[in-house]
Amino acid sequence: MTGASTKLDGVRTKPLPELEELERVIELGGAHLQCEVACEVMAGGTLPVHAISLGNPDPSLPAVGFFGGVHGLERIGARVVTAYLHHLVSRLAWDASLRQLLEQVRLLFMPLVNPGGMALDTRANPAGVDLMRNAPVEARERALWLIGGQRISRALPWYRGPHGAPMEAESTALCERVVRELHGRPFSMALDCHSGFGMRDRLWFPFAHRSAPMESLPELHALHEIFTGSHVHHDYVIEPQSRQYLAHGDLWDHLVLTAPRQGVFLPLTLEMGSWLWVKKNPRQLFSRVGIFNPLIAHREQRVLRRHLPLLDFALRAAAGHRLWLPQGEQREVHRRRGLALWYRGLDA
Ligand SMILES: [Zn+2]
Numbered sequence: 001m002t003g004a005s006t007k008l009d010g011v012r013t014k015p016l017p018e019l020e021e022l023e024r025v026i027e028l029g030g031a032h033l034q035c036e037v038a039c040e041v042m043a044g045g046t047l048p049v050h051a052i053s054l055g056n057p058d059p060s061l062p063a064v065g066f067f068g069g070v071h072g073l074e075r076i077g078a079r080v081v082t083a084y085l086h087h088l089v090s091r092l093a094w095d096a097s098l099r100q101l102l103e104q105v106r107l108l109f110m111p112l113v114n115p116g117g118m119a120l121d122t123r124a125n126p127a128g129v130d131l132m133r134n135a136p137v138e139a140r141e142r143a144l145w146l147i148g149g150q151r152i153s154r155a156l157p158w159y160r161g162p163h164g165a166p167m168e169a170e171s172t173a174l175c176e177r178v179v180r181e182l183h184g185r186p187f188s189m190a191l192d193c194h195s196g197f198g199m200r201d202r203l204w205f206p207f208a209h210r211s212a213p214m215e216s217l218p219e220l221h222a223l224h225e226i227f228t229g230s231h232v233h234h235d236y237v238i239e240p241q242s243r244q245y246l247a248h249g250d251l252w253d254h255l256v257l258t259a260p261r262q263g264v265f266l267p268l269t270l271e272m273g274s275w276l277w278v279k280k281n282p283r284q285l286f287s288r289v290g291i292f293n294p295l296i297a298h299r300e301q302r303v304l305r306r307h308l309p310l311l312d313f314a315l316r317a318a319a320g321h322r323l324w325l326p327q328g329e330q331r332e333v334h335r336r337r338g339l340a341l342w343y344r345g346l347d348a
Pocket of ligand 1: 070071074194195196
């Protein structure tokens, strides 16, 4: 279903600028894009969760998934991902090298995973469930109380959903698209854009449910090396999420644990440090949305520009994975360097 037709389906009552912008970009992309409504949610009207693919669908090729708006308050994540999709579809009209690149890679975009939460100005989805605590993964060590996910009440934040219940429609839609478009390929990455944690922009990788590293630590370290080598002035803190806090129910942990063993799957989470925006504009503290988003236009434009190179890096790293993924003994070299960099003090 295209953006144009989904616009007609609904009984939306409140404008949702992020969804409208995404649907404009879908229209702009036209025949370059394969679009579907992955699920629909009710929030004062019916809202679609769009999944958009482009590039070569051949499953023997690498793939990258870009995700945003998992937490309804974190509007800037949806805007960053939509801005990158806009950037790509605009360039497809004239950029021959980009067209060639997209012959070698598959891209998946889900820029607004939780439109209901965004419409209602809540972190959770309309059922009160925090989608990033909703997967069937239990923290092995002590998760942070409440923040790490809780089943006490949907009235409290970080609610995981009822015990034993299936995942929410939005979580299921995301996981199904990852399984279909990213899993099982020789190499795939995901970049899930969030905001709200601390002063610095962070790039997190799994796990969130335990402090020991994931199987693909050598590949993560090699990715880190080519990123830092080609972006020497970057300002991201790159680390396993477990270095900050442990949590139950992380969708990316779940998707790493259930990924087929052939191929490499590296999901990253971009956590844009929104406290800096609050520091520069303290009045934002009095706005719920303002704690998670830059409210001043020039600052938002700067944020949208700042992360484009990272998203473009993901595309190029995936397309060129054969040139840098460590093989044979090099895997062990990278594993040891990854352990020294991120897991010192752990017997992993
Ligand atoms: Zn978030």
